[in-house]
Amino acid sequence: MNYQTPRGTYDILPEEISKWHDLETVIRDTASRYRYREIRTPYFESTSVFARENDSSDMVNKEMYSFQSGSDSYTLRPEGTAGVIRAFDQHKLYGSMELPARFYYIGPMFRHERPQKGRQRQFTQFGVENIGVKSPEIDAETIALGIDIVKKLGISSVRVCINTLGDDASRAAYREALRKHFEPHLDELCGDCHRRFEQNPLRILDCKVDHDSEAVKTAPRLSDYLNEESRQYFKDVLACLDALGIPYEVDDRLVRGLDYYTHTVFEVQSTRPDSGAQATIFAGGRYDHLVDYFGGPDLSGMGFAIGMERLIALAEEEGHVFAPERSTDVYVIGLGSVGTAVLKTAEELRHAGYAVEANLHPRSLKAQFKSADRTGAKYVVIIGEEELAAGTLNVKNSAERTQVTVKQEELLHTIEEWEKQ
RNA sequence: GCGGUCGUGGUGAAGUUGGUUAACACACUGGAUUGUGGCUCCAGCAUUUCGUGGGUUCGAGUCCCAUCGAUCGCCCCA
Numbered sequence: 001m002n003y004q005t006p007r008g009t010y011d012i013l014p015e016e017i018s019k020w021h022d023l024e025t026v027i028r029d030t031a032s033r034y035r036y037r038e039i040r041t042p043y044f045e046s047t048s049v050f051a052r053e054n055d056s057s058d059m060v061n062k063e064m065y066s067f068q069s070g071s072d073s074y075t076l077r078p079e080g081t082a083g084v085i086r087a088f089d090q091h092k093l094y095g096s097m098e099l100p101a102r103f104y105y106i107g108p109m110f111r112h113e114r115p116q117k118g119r120q121r122q123f124t125q126f127g128v129e130n131i132g133v134k135s136p137e138i139d140a141e142t143i144a145l146g147i148d149i150v151k152k153l154g155i156s157s158v159r160v161c162i163n164t165l166g167d168d169a170s171r172a173a174y175r176e177a178l179r180k181h182f183e184p185h186l187d188e189l190c191g192d193c194h195r196r197f198e199q200n201p202l203r204i205l206d207c208k209v210d211h212d213s214e215a216v217k218t219a220p221r222l223s224d225y226l227n228e229e230s231r232q233y234f235k236d237v238l239a240c241l242d243a244l245g246i247p248y249e250v251d252d253r254l255v256r257g258l259d260y261y262t263h264t265v266f267e268v269q270s271t272r273p274d275s276g277a278q279a280t281i282f283a284g285g286r287y288d289h290l291v292d293y294f295g296g297p298d299l300s301g302m303g304f305a306i307g308m309e310r311l312i313a314l315a316e317e318e319g320h321v322f323a324p325e326r327s328t329d330v331y332v333i334g335l336g337s338v339g340t341a342v343l344k345t346a347e348e349l350r351h352a353g354y355a356v357e358a359n360l361h362p363r364s365l366k367a368q369f370k371s372a373d374r375t376g377a378k379y380v381v382i383i384g385e386e387e388l389a390a391g392t393l394n395v396k397n398s399a400e401r402t403q404v405t406v407k408q409e410e411l412l413h414t415i416e417e418w419e420k421q
Numbered sequence: 422g423c424g425g426u427c428g429u430g431g432u433g434a435a436g437u438u439g440g441u442u443a444a445c446a447c448a449c450u451g452g453a454u455u456g457u458g459g460c461u462c463c464a465g466c467a468u469u470u471c472g473u474g475g476g477u478u479c480g481a482g483u484c485c486c487a488u489c490g491a492u493c494g495c496c497c498c499a
Contacts, residue, residue: 063497063498307498
């Protein structure tokens with residue numbers, strides 16, 4: 001029997017975990033400076049939390065890990081926003097939190113897709129959601145937060161694509177226009193687009209299969225159906241980005257994968273040629289009706305999600321060096337019959353704050369020193385039978401290769417002195 | 422979900438038109454050197470074994486089929 005991780009999943013081994021710790025620190029620090037607070041929601045929810053009516057996205061329609069438990073259907077979360085909004089409403093946080101309520105999350109998401117570089121079935125997202133205030137300034141600030149993190153990781157080859165979907169009235173008018181336009185061309189479109197035609201005709205526009213078809217090319221433009229209010233809102237968002245010095249490209253084909261978006265939508269992509277087919281680093285937008293959908297008041301929200309695996313891969317491709325994990329300060333060696341002296345000495349040093357490894361089984365001196373080498377310990381404490389009897393021990397500075405014999409009670413002091421140099 | 426490429430020890434890998442003992446290097450373990458490591462030298466280290474399961478053959482790591490996984494492109498998306 002051959003045991004291995006399921007397709008599209010992977011282990012993060014100790015060798016690589018320091019990257020994740022470092023990245024999480026950068027993320028938490030940045031989120032905190034924007035005054036976002038962490039929220040942790042379950043990894044699975046009732047299927048109905050994700051499978052909302054009229055959602056045409058592949059993610060919801062064919063990529064969810066759902067399972068039955070008794071008569072209930074649950075789904076491993078494919079994205080973070082729905083759970084956050086559900087929690088916001090469930091705990092009536094609109095009554096107790098200052099608005100906009102700002103949340104962030106870090107954790108695994110699950111989608112049943114064909115794995116590829118930058119696309120796995122269990123992957124990690126960092127996301128933010130702010131709820132309760134709708135303004136161009138907030139939209140711009142949200143994008144700025146994501147850009148901040150990307151910049152801190154030394155990722156410079158990025159493109160910000162942005163668009164507006166307008167408000168309900170604009171979208172309703174546009175949707176009608178699209179239906180009218182595509183109806184006579186239905187047989188020219190792909191199967192997915194037939195579903196989109198029913199559920200959300202806007203998504204036909206960014207369909208890759210039908211991208212070059214005449215029907216798509218001649219489709220009416222959303223910008224022609226935006227009412228004055230939506231148009232002005234978008235202009236203001238762009239002005240805010242200009243003020244923050246964030247370059248962007250307006251892409252009126254950008255409609256995003258989830259159907260709950262309204263007004264601002266954006267996508268930040270890597271422009272590196274080696275980033276593969278999965279170039280999107282983070283993406284999100286504004287949603288006017290999600291809070292209300294889950295039973296809360298009529299509040300608008302805005303957020304985005306970053307794919308952390310992609311972030312790490314890109315940072316490394318651009319030469320970013322993540323902070324290494326803590327190394328060993330002291331290695332304790334025992335020679336001959338020294339009883340529990342090694343064990344006890346190591347504990348004392350740890351309680352004093354040092355990272356200590358100790359040789360806890362009998363082996364040759366050479367093997368012990370080799371082991372000490374491999375850990376990269378700055379100091380080696382050698383406890384020998386004779387010294388132990390005399391109440392002393394040896395301390396060696398690995399780099400200097402100098403060794404002194406000190407009284408047991410002076411060990412800490414000696415190492416502290418060396419540390420100061 | 423569709424198409425292409427790939428899969429040999431702990432690691433990087435060699436392996437000729439199928440032919441007998443699966444190179445080489447690194448790492449690791451032991452010894453030279455049983456109380457002082459990083460250099461050097463010596464030895465060991467895949468053995469019903471070449472992702473897994475079948476098949477062809479006198480003979481398969483090499484050929485065929487299936488399957489699992491990785492990877493690239495499509496689709497989708499973070």
